[in-house]
Amino acid sequence: MKEFDLAVFLVVFQEMLGPLLWILPALAIAGLVSFAAVLLHEGGLVSRRLVRSEIVGVLGGFAALGLMAMVTISGFSDAGGPVDWLLVGLIWGVGLVGATILAYAVQGVFAWKAPHGH
Amino acid sequence: MTNEVPPRDGLIAGLDSPLSRRRMLALSGAGAATLMAVSAPARAAEAPPKVATKAHIVIAGAGAAGLAAAARLAERLDGATITVIDRRKEHYYQPGFTLVAAGLKPQGYVVSTTADYLPRGVTLIEEQVAEFDPVANKVVTDKGRAIRYDFLMVATGLHLDYAAIEGMSTDLIGKDGLGSVYAGPAAAVVTWKEMARFAETGGVGLFGRPATEMKCAGAPLKYTFITDDYLRRNGTRGKSELIYTAQNKGLFSVLIVSEKVRMLFRDRQVKVAYERVMTAIDPGRKIATYKTPTGTAEFKYDFINVVPPMRAPAAVRNSPLRWQEGVWAGDGWMEVEKPTLRHKRFPNVFGIGDVAGVPKGKTAASVKWQVPVAVDHLIASIQGTTSASVYNGYTSCPLITRLGRAMLVEFDYEDNLVPSFPGVIAPLEELWVTWVMKTMALKPTYMSMLRGQA
Ligand SMILES: Cc1cc2nc3c(=O)[nH]c(=O)nc-3n(C[C@H](O)[C@H](O)[C@H](O)COP(=O)(O)OP(=O)(O)OC[C@H]3O[C@@H](n4cnc5c(N)ncnc54)[C@H](O)[C@@H]3O)c2cc1C
Secondary structure (H helix, E strand, O other): OOOOOOOHHHHHHHHHOHHHHHHHHHHHHHHHHHHHHHHHHHOOOOOHHHHHHHHHHHHHHEEEEEEEEHHHHHHHHHOHHHHHHHHHHHHHHHHHHHHHHHHHHHHHHHHHOOOHHO | OOOOOOOOOOOHHHEEEEEEEOOOOOOOOOOHHHHHHHOOOOOOOOOOOOEEEEEEEEEOOOHHHHHHHHHHHHHHEEEOEEEEOOOOOOOEEEHHHHHHHHHOOOHHEEEEEEEHHOOOOOEEOOEEEEEEEEEOOEEEEOOOEEEOEEEEOOOOOOOHHHHHEOOOOOOOOOOOOOEOOOHHHHHHHHHHHHHHHHHHHOOOOOOOOOOOOOOOOOOHHEEEEHHHHHHHHOEEEEEEEHEEEEEEEEOOOOOOOOOOOHHHHHOEEEEHHHOOOOEEOOOOOOOEEEOOOOEEEEEEEOOOEEOOOEEOOHHOOOOOOOOOOOOOOOOOOEEOOOOOEOOOOOOOOEHHHEEEOOOOOOOOHHHHHHHHHHHHHHHHHHHOOOOOOOOOOOOEEEEEOOOOEEEEEEEOOOOOOOOOOOOOOOOOOOHHHHHHHHHHHHHHHHHHHHHHOO
16 A cells, blocks of 8 residues: 555545535534534533433444444444454444434424423 | 566555554544555655647556546546547446355446546547557557557456356356356356355355466455355255365465465365366256366366456457467466566557456456556656656455455565555454455445546
8 A cells, every 4th residue: 555645535435425425524513513502502411411312322323333234234243353343333432422412412402492391 | 477576666665664554553443444445556646737748548448447547647648649449338347246146236236337437538439459569559449440559558358268168158157056256247146046046955066266367366265155154044054065176286376365265164164176177067967077187077066156267358369469478478468567567578558457467466456556557657658757656566355254254365476465454454364344345445446446536
């Protein structure tokens, strides 16, 4: 491997994901921004909502693994070495964190709109 | 094989340097796995200014190598006339054939249209080159059209010589337990049907490879492993016998890989018959005949994956471009310099991809490394300068060892393993991550390569 630059990385991902390449980061940013907005608005974390979001997050982790299994026609049960477990953990982690933040933000935005909610 | 030592270049040194290793480690996990795919090519350094020229460049063959070369030349030259000649309208993503023949992907996964990848300004002539005349700097097509060139890139791939096996014809593929993953997208589909039927009933499965050079030497091994896995999943492995016939005393040209495969075959109870080269097949009686060091041997089969001898296409084989002597003369491979892919006797001619008479590497991964180097040298010739670009023989093969796992095997001209991710993804280890790459990232990387972007 001679050169290993970001351009090749992007090109391959563009080819692999198509428009999803831009939709996924957009979703991530939207989630983060609304999460931050909700935090600022409420001046802190609402712990009950956080717990609920974490439950959604755990499911999100499994959903991410399910998606990978579908795309690769295989599954984490095929993991055969340390790097595989790392990958499984990474995919699960991304799904968990992403779904948690998104779930928290969505609930927050709804609560914001209907201030009697909490 | 010659003993000539190719010049060492920065590729291997670069890989070993702590900096590049750290960079790779930083990108570990899914991202890294995706990227390594067919391994990043030698890219032209930050888009140099276009080279103005009136040169006429002819590219024979619009497969992986021809299209990638056309894209790169069109990108870097201004005013050149670039003509691509290929009769076949469809483009085949051949590394996907194995997945089709494993029942995991549909036929459409490997078929697209050549014209879709043609860079703007490049002319496609939908004919076949019938004659190469490098002395007169021209090619003649099957329609009798003579085309002169200043530079020629030969990227005709190779010829699958089914006729060399007595009794064999591509019409037999998909009938009576006879499969052949190589013959094309439709053959891959019907091979899957035959293999799936075999996996339900069990019986004797026969695998092997030809004695000639071949593309993707791992493919016959992969298909053996995949069939073994399907038999196990169906509970028919116990009443089955899988036999792999090797053309010599090894299972792979790189010794360390050969040994690893031997151990895997032992683990999966695949029997190996060494020094067996298929010479004939009787599809009615389901018997394949092999040449052995002492005579002939016959094997009965219920399912067979026929991998035919491979040679340079007739137009190249019958031309002055072929090796004149040595191991590659017989099958007509092109006589090119190993580090540059430039023809040894006709300096305005390059041979890239499967047709090149160099050791190892008839893979799309090799193409990815060869094309930028050959293009650099061609453009240097146009400019009257020289180029320092070197191809070190890099080739790679994600060797599927069961459904859901593969081993990444990467090596060079000298049989050195050249892992792209040392310390992260171990070579010769059966991993899911390698399978993930094969199914997710390989095709996008290949497609980007066709467009000259990767
Ligand atoms: C079953 C299978 C599995 C594989 N697995 C892998 C893998 O896992 N990884 C990997 O890297 N590689 C793999 N490969 C190998 C890879 O597909 C080839 O090495 C690669 O396609 C070679 O590119 P090429 O341009 O030299 O030849 P090709 O892509 O075959 O293209 C040759 C082109 O030349 C045209 N042509 C032929 N004769 C003439 C003529 N006389 N005039 C004009 N045009 C002509 C043909 O029509 C064709 O379009 C596999 C191949 C097969 C068959």
